[in-house]
Amino acid sequence: MALTYEDLWNKSRTLIERALAKRNERLFDEFQLWAAITLELLGKATLSRIHPVLVVNPDKFDYLLVACGHTNSSDYKTITATTLFERCRRIVKNFDKVAEDFCVQLANRRNGDLHSGEIPFAGVAIETWQPKYWQSHEILLEAQGKTLSDYIGPDEAAAAEEIITNASAALVGAVQGRIRRHRTLFEETHPAKSQAQVREHARIAVSARIGGGQRTTSCPACDSLGILTGKLEHEEDIGPNDDEPWLMEVRRFYKSESFECIVCGLKLTGIAEVTAADVPLEFEEIEFEEIDYEPDYGND
Numbered sequence: 001m002a003l004t005y006e007d008l009w010n011k012s013r014t015l016i017e018r019a020l021a022k023r024n025e026r027l028f029d030e031f032q033l034w035a036a037i038t039l040e041l042l043g044k045a046t047l048s049r050i051h052p053v054l055v056v057n058p059d060k061f062d063y064l065l066v067a068c069g070h071t072n073s074s075d076y077k078t079i080t081a082t083t084l085f086e087r088c089r090r091i092v093k094n095f096d097k098v099a100e101d102f103c104v105q106l107a108n109r110r111n112g113d114l115h116s117g118e119i120p121f122a123g124v125a126i127e128t129w130q131p132k133y134w135q136s137h138e139i140l141l142e143a144q145g146k147t148l149s150d151y152i153g154p155d156e157a158a159a160a161e162e163i164i165t166n167a168s169a170a171l172v173g174a175v176q177g178r179i180r181r182h183r184t185l186f187e188e189t190h191p192a193k194s195q196a197q198v199r200e201h202a203r204i205a206v207s208a209r210i211g212g213g214q215r216t217t218s219c220p221a222c223d224s225l226g227i228l229t230g231k232l233e234h235e236e237d238i239g240p241n242d243d244e245p246w247l248m249e250v251r252r253f254y255k256s257e258s259f260e261c262i263v264c265g266l267k268l269t270g271i272a273e274v275t276a277a278d279v280p281l282e283f284e285e286i287e288f289e290e291i292d293y294e295p296d297y298g299n300d
Helices: 005-024 028-050 061-066 082-092 095-113 130-143 147-191 192-209 271-276
Strands: 213-220 225-240 245-258 267-269 282-290
Touching: 005 028, 005 147, 028 082, 028 095, 028 130, 082 095, 082 147, 095 271, 130 147, 147 271, 192 213, 192 225, 225 282, 267 271
Parallel strands: none
Antiparallel strands: 213 225, 225 245, 245 267, 245 282
């Protein structure tokens, strides 16, 4: 069974060397092809580190037996890239919707290259995808307790870290510029004497729209209340409510992933953009759920 963490990790490391060799030869379309294959293998290694069953197609019971080591067979199919990166988003810390969408997009281009007459990698400048590529690697490696240096060696890791750092600095500048533009737009649209009323209307509207995994917070551009949406990190059962013992009190902890202001139109997408703005990076909610008591077996 080639579904163990070690198998997937070692194959991913072997193929990243092939990808980097193509880059060094300035064969950038082949570099991106092998890079896409490598990223998917690294994602599968991340899941397999928890258990190999997470990377096999669950539609056939025999595949699950293989993943559990019960059957020694090579007859199995793994999950699609879409399912893979959706699972990574649920399991891996800091692997947000931006990272998921990038990885799926890269996998789709790989499929187009391998399974059709398309040439999706031709003419694609490496600077347009390398920053998110190495950022995604760094997040997946951290989930495995590893670093870029473990994966591609210290020299290549230093180069990748520089790409990540430069891209992060550029993103911070872009987000701050966006905030300034939306602040100017708000001030030009709403005279000073009407701004308090506008913010009050926003408070009422946002409070009515708020849902699970969301909270209100001040917009960094116009100071109106906006909607902060988070990814559930973990939860704690506090216990039955004292006044209503049939209800369980649950505390849920969220990592902020996006923000939207309905007044000035500012939107922040992904952990990196939220981090670059003056909004909370995490929040928690306390909710009450009805306790699901299991019926008696009736065998006494």
